[in-house]
Amino acid sequence: MNQQDYIALEDQYGAHNYHPLPVVLSRGQGAKVWDTEGKEYFDFLSAYSAVNQGHGHPKIVSAMVEQAQTLALTSRAFYNDKLGVYEKFVCEYFGFDKVLPMNTGAEAVETALKLCRKWAYEKKGLPENQAQIIVCENNFHGRTTTIISFSNDETARKNFGPYTDGFLRIPYDDLEALKAALESNPNVAGFLVEPIQGEAGVYVPSDGYLKGAKALCEQHGVLFIADEVQTGISRTGRRLAVDHEDVKPDILILGKAISGGVYPISAVLANDEIMNVIKPGQHGSTFGGNPVAAAVAVAALTVAQEEKLAERAEELGQKFRAAISEYIEGSKIAKLVRGKGLLNAVVINDHEESETAWNICLRMADKGLLAKPTHGNIIRFAPPLVISEEDLMKGVKIITDTLQEFEDEAERVSMAEVNHPDHVEQI
Ligand SMILES: *Cc1c(COP(=O)(O)O)cnc(C)c1O
Numbered sequence: 001m002n003q004q005d006y007i008a009l010e011d012q013y014g015a016h017n018y019h020p021l022p023v024v025l026s027r028g029q030g031a032k033v034w035d036t037e038g039k040e041y042f043d044f045l046s047a048y049s050a051v052n053q054g055h056g057h058p059k060i061v062s063a064m065v066e067q068a069q070t071l072a073l074t075s076r077a078f079y080n081d082k083l084g085v086y087e088k089f090v091c092e093y094f095g096f097d098k099v100l101p102m103n104t105g106a107e108a109v110e111t112a113l114k115l116c117r118k119w120a121y122e123k124k125g126l127p128e129n130q131a132q133i134i135v136c137e138n139n140f141h142g143r144t145t146t147i148i149s150f151s152n153d154e155t156a157r158k159n160f161g162p163y164t165d166g167f168l169r170i171p172y173d174d175l176e177a178l179k180a181a182l183e184s185n186p187n188v189a190g191f192l193v194e195p196i197q198g199e200a201g202v203y204v205p206s207d208g209y210l211k212g213a214k215a216l217c218e219q220h221g222v223l224f225i226a227d228e229v230q231t232g233i234s235r236t237g238r239r240l241a242v243d244h245e246d247v248k249p250d251i252l253i254l255g256k257a258i259s260g261g262v263y264p265i266s267a268v269l270a271n272d273e274i275m276n277v278i279k280p281g282q283h284g285s286t287f288g289g290n291p292v293a294a295a296v297a298v299a300a301l302t303v304a305q306e307e308k309l310a311e312r313a314e315e316l317g318q319k320f321r322a323a324i325s326e327y328i329e330g331s332k333i334a335k336l337v338r339g340k341g342l343l344n345a346v347v348i349n350d351h352e353e354s355e356t357a358w359n360i361c362l363r364m365a366d367k368g369l370l371a372k373p374t375h376g377n378i379i380r381f382a383p384p385l386v387i388s389e390e391d392l393m394k395g396v397k398i399i400t401d402t403l404q405e406f407e408d409e410a411e412r413v414s415m416a417e418v419n420h421p422d423h424v425e426q427i
Contacts, residue, residue: 003036021372031387039368042387043384050259051384053385076289083101086294087099104142110147112227115278117166127187189222199375202345228252228253314341328346356406
């Protein structure tokens with residue numbers, strides 16, 4: 001079968017809930033992936049930051065294979081010899097008393113919301129069914145019915161109602177708005193926030209925002225819930241993005257790279273005061289905390305630490321932004337680059353609905369670099385953190401060469417408009 005055949009199969013038999021770039025991948029190693037025809041690409045998406053440790057990391061893969069061959073699934077009806085070991089490891093790694101293991105990011109967010117509500121009724125004493133959780137505009141926390149209920153992305157939300165109640169939405173990166181919401185609503189239980197808004201387009205809040213938000217939450221007896229599904233596990237140049245401001249969340253949500261991308265694993269961490277409100281039978285998942293997940297997560301977190309991935313992300317991220325910024329100074333097509341560590345985005349100088357960012361991604365794929373627009377005119381660049389500096393700079397060259405081609409083409413079109421205003425379409 002050729003690439004078109006594989007694409008046709010997905011098109012015919014798969015629900016059309018994604019719009020992929022027309023690239024069919026069949027192999028990955030480190031920061032690189034190969035398509036079915038053997039063409040090599042730098043992966044600058046890393047499966048939305050799930051593959052921070054790189055494709056096919058031998059330590060993570062062998063932990064998975066070994067455990068799959070030994071014991072894959074017991075369900076939580078019984079104990080197993082891997083879960084407790086992982087639980088201790090992950091709690092010590094992030095400094096919490098307890099963890100609740102789930103599988104996907106959205107499930108972990110759901111878990112955190114349920115935990116927050118239950119805590120609010122049983123510990124804070126809110127009247128039953130009155131708890132409110134504050135969320136931010138342009139949030140992305142996953143795709144379940146409750147989560148899309150508090151999204152303001154119409155594509156994610158429209159015609160999926162009726163929606164779940166109990167959420168207040170405020171602008172992101174706005175401490176005054178948070179303060180006002182906390183002061184005017186006595187039934188607030190928690191504040192759910194992404195330390196950097198990834199899907200929205202890598203929006204980095206002002207310095208001090210997270211620290212200020214945590215302080216406001218403390219002042220009002222409200223739980224600060226950090227969704228680090230995308231920003232966690234070394235991606236932004238720290239173990240967690242909240243570490244940039246030395247903020248300790250009351251509830252920490254992890255997913256994606258906690259498995260190194262080989263297996264769906266997510267986790268919710270909190271201290272006993274909060275986590276102990278959950279009793280047997282009140283929450284769970286058949287696959288949550290299975291032995292394979294436990295073994296894989298220990299390996300993936302160990303790799304992040306051993307290979308100093310946070311330090312690498314910090315250093316390489318600065319080089320990436322410096323190189324791209326230098327190009328952008330003289331650019332008409334790219335407006336700015338922003339991000340932390342190796343979670344970065346370039347904003348294309350065009351309106352939100354334009355095809356320019358998509359077309360740039362197609363051209364970059366031709367040249368051997370994979371990235372995707374997040375929202376309209378924003379392209380996210382998030383290579384695996386194991387990428388070498390040399391490969392990162394090769395990637396930068398592909399990005400800037402592509403942008404330059406688009407600048408030149410736009411220039412030619414506008415020259416043509418001047419010379420032959422009625423015949424632009426012939427160029
Ligand atoms: C990807 C993501 C999720 C959802 O994770 P899934 O595994 O896709 O359910 C939640 N929160 C954030 C911040 C994410 O980036």
